[in-house]
Amino acid sequence: MEHMSDLLMILRGIVPMAAKELVRASFRQFAPVTLGVMAAFREDSKTLRLATSVLGSILVVQETSDGFWASLEALQSINTFLALLDDDRASVRKAATDQLIRLLTAHKFSGAE
Secondary structure, three states, X not given: OOOHXXXXXXXXXXXXXXXXXXXHHHHXXXXXXXXXXXXXXXXXXXXXXXXXXXXXXXXXXXXXXXXXXXXXXXXXXXXXHHHHOOOOOHHHHXXXXXXXXXXXXXXXXXXXX
């Protein structure tokens, strides 16, 4: 597990460049793994911030339909971001805030309400 930060850095670079269809299709499998990494590395600020960024990158390309956002994985992801807003570390709170702002901005520009 010592290379988790490196893996997350790679994913953070790859996910935004991947085809939206591929990222969308793999979300239900990828979200629980990312949430598990976030739980396992809760005390490691760097890894937690990287995992938050990766999860945000995956969420931002998802469809804006109610069907997706009512799914268990999407709700767990948003709840995790919201929980991180209460973290004692400013850098972790900022990472969660940044991802929530990205999501809200993406939804605003997609025409979703």
